[in-house]
Amino acid sequence: MNREQALAIVKEQLTEHRYLHTVGVMETAINLAAKYGADTKKAELAAIFHDYAKFRPKEEMREIIIKEGMPSELLEYNSELWHAPVGAFLTEKEAGINDKEVLDAIRYHTSGRPGMVLLEKIIYLADYIEPGRHFPGVGEVRDLAETNLNKALIKAVQNTIMFLMKKGQPVFPASFQTYNDLVMNKED
Numbered sequence: 001m002n003r004e005q006a007l008a009i010v011k012e013q014l015t016e017h018r019y020l021h022t023v024g025v026m027e028t029a030i031n032l033a034a035k036y037g038a039d040t041k042k043a044e045l046a047a048i049f050h051d052y053a054k055f056r057p058k059e060e061m062r063e064i065i066i067k068e069g070m071p072s073e074l075l076e077y078n079s080e081l082w083h084a085p086v087g088a089f090l091t092e093k094e095a096g097i098n099d100k101e102v103l104d105a106i107r108y109h110t111s112g113r114p115g116m117v118l119l120e121k122i123i124y125l126a127d128y129i130e131p132g133r134h135f136p137g138v139g140e141v142r143d144l145a146e147t148n149l150n151k152a153l154i155k156a157v158q159n160t161i162m163f164l165m166k167k168g169q170p171v172f173p174a175s176f177q178t179y180n181d182l183v184m185n186k187e188d
């Protein structure tokens with residue numbers, strides 16, 4: 001599937017604002033992939049589809065999580081988390097993309113996971129720093145991403161956890177595990 005075909009498929013699923021975000025994630029992911037030696041075509045495809053399920057009704061997502069045997073713990077946490085694993089499932093089912101690396105990058109783009117591979121890191125980070133994002137701390141992560149992918153990712157995961165905790169919201173544990181994994185295996 002080429003870029004135009006992929007973008008046309010997701011455009012139908014998204015609002016204009018979310019579509020523009022997706023294009024920003026795509027461009028950022030391609031740049032990061034080129035810089036850090038990942039497959040730019042896979043980065044492009046994963047970025048285009050990362051929010052494919054963003055606007056599916058909650059009930060549909062809940063059913064898919066249960067039926068497809070996804071971690072039921074997800075249902076106890078912020079439903080904002082659901083579109084990532086459900087998006088991976090629907091990207092395969094409805095768009096026919098079956099590349100496991102691409103699907104995993106979509107699946108883990110919101111929570112992260114311990115042992116993230118390069119493509120997963122790139123999509124998580126591209127989602128966080130694409131040019132349309134404007135929130136406190138994003139500039140620091142953008143700067144880090146120029147030179148050190150892991151340091152940028154640690155900062156992004158840390159900011160996300162701290163943002164949720166400051167609001168007194170529950171934190172899905174995969175993000176803590178991601179943070180610990182990255183910090184404990186830091187290479188510099």
Ligand SMILES: Nc1ncnc2c1ncn2[C@@H]1O[C@H](COP(=O)(O)OP(=O)(O)O)[C@@H](O)[C@H]1O
Binds near residue numbers: 077110170
């Ligand atoms: N571990 C977590 N526990 C609970 N909510 C989380 C966790 N990680 C991210 N989120 C929340 O999920 C939401 C969606 O994040 P994300 O998928 O990265 O962005 P978007 O869908 O806008 O591209 C954000 O509001 C974020 O705070």
